[in-house]
Amino acid sequence: MASKLNSRHEDGLEGVFLDFYGTVAAGDRQAVEAVCRQVLEDHGLNGCCSELARQWGLRYFAAIEAGTDVFRRLIEIEHDTLVETCAGLVKDFDARPYIERLNAYLAEPPLFPEVKEVLSRLKLPVCIVSNADEPEIRAAMRTHGLRFDYVVTSESARCYKPHPGIFQHALRITGWSPERVLHVGDSLHSDVGGAGPLGLRTAWLNRAERISDIGVAAPDYTWTDLRPLLEVA
Numbered sequence: 232m233a234s235k236l237n238s239r240h241e242d243g244l245e246g247v248f249l250d251f252y253g254t255v256a257a258g259d260r261q262a263v264e265a266v267c268r269q270v271l272e273d274h275g276l277n278g279c280c281s282e283l284a285r286q287w288g289l290r291y292f293a294a295i296e297a298g299t300d301v302f303r304r305l306i307e308i309e310h311d312t313l314v315e316t317c318a319g320l321v322k323d324f325d326a327r328p329y330i331e332r333l334n335a336y337l338a339e340p341p342l343f344p345e346v347k348e349v350l351s352r353l354k355l356p357v358c359i360v361s362n363a364d365e366p367e368i369r370a371a372m373r374t375h376g377l378r379f380d381y382v383v384t385s386e387s388a389r390c391y392k393p394h395p396g397i398f399q400h401a402l403r404i405t406g407w408s409p410e411r412v413l414h415v416g417d418s419l420h421s422d423v424g425g426a427g428p429l430g431l432r433t434a435w436l437n438r439a440e441r442i443s444d445i446g447v448a449a450p451d452y453t454w455t456d457l458r459p460l461l462e463v464a
Contacts, residue, residue, distance in 0.1 A: 244355055244464055245407040246380070248398070248426065250416030251361035252337070254436050254457070255346050256371055258417065262336035263287065266313075266329045274321045287316040295362070295391045302389045305364045306334060337363070338370035343438070347375075349457045355464045356380040360401045360414065362391050362421065381405055392418075393425030402429075413464060415457070424448035434460070 252258045267287065268280035290312040294303075313326040350357070358381035361368060365386045372378070381404055385391045388400040402409060409430040416422025416436060423433045427448055435450035436457065452459065 243411065244413055244432075245411040246356045246358060246405055247353070247460070247464055248358050248360045248401055248412055248414035248431065249379075250414075250418070250422055250436075251359050251363060251368055251371070252340065253417035253438065254343075254415060255359075255377070256340040256342050256375070259333065259337060259340075260284075262333050262340075265336075266333050269332070270317060270321075270329060274324075276320055278320075283316065287313055290315050296394075304386055305362065306330060309333060334364075334367055337367040339374050340371055342375050343456065345456050345458050349460055350377070352461055353464060356405075358383060358401050358405050358407075360392070360397060360416075361385070362397075392416075392421040395425065395429055398426055398429050398431065413451075413460075415454075415460060419448050419450070423450045434463075 249255060263284045264280050267283040270276070271278055271280060271283065291308060294308045294312050295305075310326050310330045313329060314324055317324045317326070357379045359368075359379050360383050362385045365384055368382070368384055372382075381401070383397065383401040383404060385397060388397040390396040390400075392398070398409075398414070402412070405412075410432075413432040413434060414422060414426035415434040416426075417438055418424075419435055423435050424447075427433045427450070432452075433448075433450040434452035434454055436454050438455065452463065454460075
């Protein structure tokens with residue numbers, strides 16, 4: 232059920248910005264934990280795969296938001312932060328096979344059960360706005376036969392949510408007015424925290440699938456799946 236926190240948006244929507252991983256398709260939690268479990272097994276290490284995944288995630292998100300002048304694709308950040316995470320555990324650690332496994336998952340992630348029905352009934356145009364490398368997200372869309380009006384990735388925008396640049400890039404491409412766009416995503420920090428300050432309406436998709444979420448931003452709506460999108464769009 233949709234939970235509306237305010238009524239400041241009563242005019243019609245022009246379109247919907249939709250996050251991909253964790254919103255349309257399953258996020259990488261299971262894949263990340265599976266990779267970490269394999270690292271521990273391959274190197275005869277004692278430890279909890281969930282804790283290793285958490286440590287990797289902290290480094291990963293810090294690298295995404297480091298704000299350097301040189302943009303790096305996610306596959307590079309995944310690799311380098313996994314190496315950093317395992318540096319004190321494994322000598323001469325080779326992260327490449329583990330990153331290949333992770334990205335194979337991202338190219339063929341399972342869809343959430345309601346997605347195809349919601350997208351088939353949605354009357355508004357949709358722009359994907361996702362922290363993703365182009366090869367994996369395009370492969371995932373082909374895997375599930377998904378087509379969207381626009382697709383904006385961190386790789387195409389050269390920045391990562393919650394940086395305003397990725398949302399501004401999507402607004403330029405679509406030509407939509409920010410106050411007439413609803414952005415839906417599973418991260419309070421990256422999605423709600425990034426889109427809200429630009430004047431977009433926001434919906435937090437709280438599927439409880441994330442490893443962690445450091446966000447505290449307040450969304451206009453809180454949902455547990457995408458079905459309420461049909462009520463507001």
